[in-house]
Amino acid sequence: MYITITAQKIDGNYAQSSADFVSYLEKENEGKIMEEQEHFFNQYGDEISAEQVINEIDGNTAKLKKSEPKFYSITLNPSARELRAIQDSPEALKRYTREAMKQYAKAFHRDIDGRSVSVNDIKYYAKVERQRTFKGTDKEIRENQPYATRILELKQQIRGIASGEKSGNIKLLHKEIQRLEKEAPHQLGGKRIIRGMVKPGHQSHVHIIVSRKDASNRFSLSPGSKHKASEVELHGKTVKRGFDRDTFFKNSEKTFDDLFKYKRNYVETYAARKTFLKDPKKYFSMISGLPTNERAFAYKLLSKTGVPIPKIPVNTVQLTYKAINRIKKGIGKAIESGSIGI
Numbered sequence: 001m002y003i004t005i006t007a008q009k010i011d012g013n014y015a016q017s018s019a020d021f022v023s024y025l026e027k028e029n030e031g032k033i034m035e036e037q038e039h040f041f042n043q044y045g046d047e048i049s050a051e052q053v054i055n056e057i058d059g060n061t062a063k064l065k066k067s068e069p070k071f072y073s074i075t076l077n078p079s080a081r082e083l084r085a086i087q088d089s090p091e092a093l094k095r096y097t098r099e100a101m102k103q104y105a106k107a108f109h110r111d112i113d114g115r116s117v118s119v120n121d122i123k124y125y126a127k128v129e130r131q132r133t134f135k136g137t138d139k140e141i142r143e144n145q146p147y148a149t150r151i152l153e154l155k156q157q158i159r160g161i162a163s164g165e166k167s168g169n170i171k172l173l174h175k176e177i178q179r180l181e182k183e184a185p186h187q188l189g190g191k192r193i194i195r196g197m198v199k200p201g202h203q204s205h206v207h208i209i210v211s212r213k214d215a216s217n218r219f220s221l222s223p224g225s226k227h228k229a230s231e232v233e234l235h236g237k238t239v240k241r242g243f244d245r246d247t248f249f250k251n252s253e254k255t256f257d258d259l260f261k262y263k264r265n266y267v268e269t270y271a272a273r274k275t276f277l278k279d280p281k282k283y284f285s286m287i288s289g290l291p292t293n294e295r296a297f298a299y300k301l302l303s304k305t306g307v308p309i310p311k312i313p314v315n316t317v318q319l320t321y322k323a324i325n326r327i328k329k330g331i332g333k334a335i336e337s338g339s340i341g342i
Contacts, residue, residue, distance in 0.1 A: 001253050001270075002077040005223045005245065007069035018057040018071055018209060022050050025127050025207050038090065040125045043098055053125045053209065060123055060211045062218070072223055074124075074208040076100060076252075081301070083202040085262050090128045090204065096256055097126050097206050103251040104210075109228065109242035112219055122221070124210040132203040133196050140186035140193045147184040147192065151177050223248075246274075266290055267298045 008015045015021065029037040040048040061070045076097060078086075086092040101119050108117040134141050154173050160166035161173075184192040188200065214221050221243075228244045249270045257264055266272050266287060276283040287298050 001079065001082060001256055001268075003249055003252060004073075004075045004077070006073050007224055008071060008073055009069075016066065016070065017054070019054050021071075021073065021209060022054050022057075025129070025209075026050050028129055028131060038128050038130065040127050041094055041097075042125050043101060043119055043122075046094075048125060056123065057125070057209060057211050060213050060215075060217050062213060064212060064220070068212065069222075069224065070212055072210050072212065074104070074210060074223075076206040076208070078205065078256075079268065080202055081268070082256065082262065083204055086260055088202040088204055090130070092260070093128050093204060093206055094126075096259055097208065099255045099259060100252040101126075101208070103255055104223070104248055106251070107223075107244045107248035108221055109240050109244065110219070110221065111240055112214060112216075117214075117221065121214045121216070121219075122210060123213070123215045124208055126206055126208040128204060128206055130204050132199045132205070134193055134199060136195060141195055144184045144186050144193055147180045148194065151180050154180075246270075265294060265298050265301060267301050 008021050040053050057071050105117045105119045105122050110117050154177050158170050158173050161168045161170050181192050186193045223243045225243045228242050253270050
């Protein structure tokens with residue numbers, strides 16, 4: 001499970017309305033009949049309209065400055081293996097989202113009216129998306145790019161010839177384009193993979209838009225806080241502040257496992273990813289210490305991301321700085337594309 005939390009921005013500035021973001025989340029519903037559309041939901045309701053989401057989020061911004069984010073976006077990105085475990089069920093993802101948002105509330109080091117923050121204090125709306133499209137950061141797009149560039153050049157030549165500005169054989173240029181289209185290394189359904197093309201397989205994930213202010217519109221609840229847990233004096237009172245992302249990520253992961261009886265391998269854990277980024281040698285050492293079956297499965301999962309895997313026991317491997325960076329880049333690209341399989 002790969003989870004992200006981001007403050008929504010437009011052209012470097014914090015968005016003053018959620019309208020553009022909500023419109024973006026509605027893109028999958030275009031052209032679909034009502035029965036096939038995915039609707040917004042929250043902790044207690046389903047089939048919430050986009051208009052209601054915009055009104056509720058935009059109307060819950062009391063005393064926030066223009067320089068402060070009005071809302072945050074959380075994405076829950078299950079791996080292909082996790083989606084198979086729940087049979088790619090939208091209802092299962094909704095159930096999980098509601099439980100994960102309880103963990104989100106618990107991660108705040110805040111008091112509201114003398115009690116800890118609960119999910120009832122969180123104003124959020126979520127939406128299941130069933131598709132992903134290829135982006136410029138994806139391996140398929142990057143490796144197809146030389147072919148795309150050459151094809152564009154040839155099409156420009158054809159337009160120049162057709163307009164009389166250039167001379168040449170249009171028929172031969174069309175044949176060259178056809179050859180390049182077929183020779184591009186990454187194809188889908190007999191066509192060269194391009195940006196915006198829908199990815200195959202299970203791609204379901206959840207987008208959540210959550211208000212910066214609590215449901216009463218009185219307290220600021222920022223998951224972007226630099227503090228995990230601290231206390232400050234404000235108007236003569238001691239006020240708690242902070243949000244613990246590590247706790248949220250780890251507890252959300254455990255929630256998925258408990259809900260669906262999912263047996264998570266070490267390399268699928270948030271703790272493992274964090275260890276890898278800090279100390280790659282320790283990461284592979286941990287894998288080498290797993291029981292035989294779990295270790296073999298760990299390497300199998302990693303290989304699906306395109307990450308280069310050591311071929312000999314890790315305790316005898318001297319991972320060079322260059323090799324470590326190559327592995328980091330492999331995992332990083334997989335995560336960016338939303339296609340990481342672990």
